[in-house]
Amino acid sequence: MTAANLGARVTGWGFVVFTIGSVCWSIVGLSTGQTNLVATNAFLTLVNFAGIWRWLGRQRVYEQGGETAKQASRRSAVPNLFTATGIAGMAVVDSEGQPVGKAVEALVECASGSVAYVVVASGGVGGIAEELRAVSRDAVSFGCDRLRLAFDQAHLCALAPLAAGDWPGDPDEAHGAKA
Template sequence: MEQAVQWIAPVTTSIAAVMVALNGGARLTGYGFIVFAIGSIAWSAYGWMTAQDNLLIQNLILLAINLLGIWRWLGRTARYEEGAEAASEEAETPMVSAAALAGLDAVDREGERIGSVVDAMIACDSGRMAYATVSVGGVGGVGEKLFAVPWRDLRISTDRVEVNSLASRLHRASGVEADHWPGSAGKDWDRPAAE
C-alpha cells in the first residue's frame, strides 16, 4: 500500500499542477483542484504511514486549501460562467462575457488563426473598450508579439475575435512591449516595422 501511495501522490500532484496552470476556465481549474485534493490525501497517507508528521500536517492544510479551490472554481465561478452563457443564449444579438474575452482565438480578416486575446483596456470616462491586446505567434508566450488593436479594428463573436489585418502583415510589424502597453491604440498599430 505504501508503494502505491508513493506513486499516486506525485503523479496526481503533477497532473493537477498542469491542469491549473493551463487556466482553461472554471471547470478545468476546478477539476485540477479535485486532483490536487486527491494528491493531498495521498501525501497525507504517506506521511502518516512513514511517521512524517510534517508531511502529514502540511498536506492536511493543503487539502483544506484545495477544497476551497474546488468550491471557488466548480461552485462560484462555474455558476458565473453559466450565467454569462445563459445571457448569451437569451440575447437578441450575440453577446460574450468580458471575462471570457481574454483567451478567445484571434483570426485575421481572412479567417486565419493568428493568436489569442490577452486582455482588453476600457476607457473609464466612456465605459467603452479602447483596445484589445492580442498575442500573435510564439509558443506559450515565448516569441509572441503583442498588439494593441483598436476597437474599430475588431469584430467580436462568441467564439473568436476577428482582427482587421492580415497575419503576414502582423508578422512583419513590431507590436507593443509586454510590460508597457500604450495609453491608446494608434492608427498604425499593424504597420510593418520596415515601412
C-alpha cells in the first residue's frame, strides 16, 4: 500500500496497517519478555505514526487542495489547471489519439518556470522492459487528463531511448520538436 504510490489516502492507510502490526509485535514482545522486540517495534510505531500524520494529514490536504483547484478551473471561464505532480502517470497519446504510454516526469527550467521536456515511458509491462524517451515541450500538448504528442507512435519509437538514470541536462537534447 505504501509503495504503490496510489495517493495520500492509500499510503496513509498502509501506515495504519504497519502501526497495527508494530503494536501487536510490541505486545508479543512484552508478553514473552523480548525487550529487543519491544524496543524495535516501539521505534517502528513512532515511525509509522509519522507516516500516518504525513500521508493522512498534511499530504492529503495538499492533494485535496490541488484537486479542488483543478475541478474549480474546469467549471469556470479561466484556463483549465492540473497539478504539476499530476503529470507523472498521466496518459500519453499520439497525434492520432492512440495511447502510446505514460508521462514519467516533466523537467522544468529554473529561470523561466516553463516545461523544457517530458519523459515518456512506453512499451513493457509494469515497468519491466519499458523504454523512456525525452520529448521536447514543443511536441507536447497538455490536456487535463492526458498529454498529446505532435507525432505518431512510429516517430516516438524512432527517438533514442534514454539510458537508465541519464536524462538530458540540456533541454535542446530532448527529441521530437519537429514532427
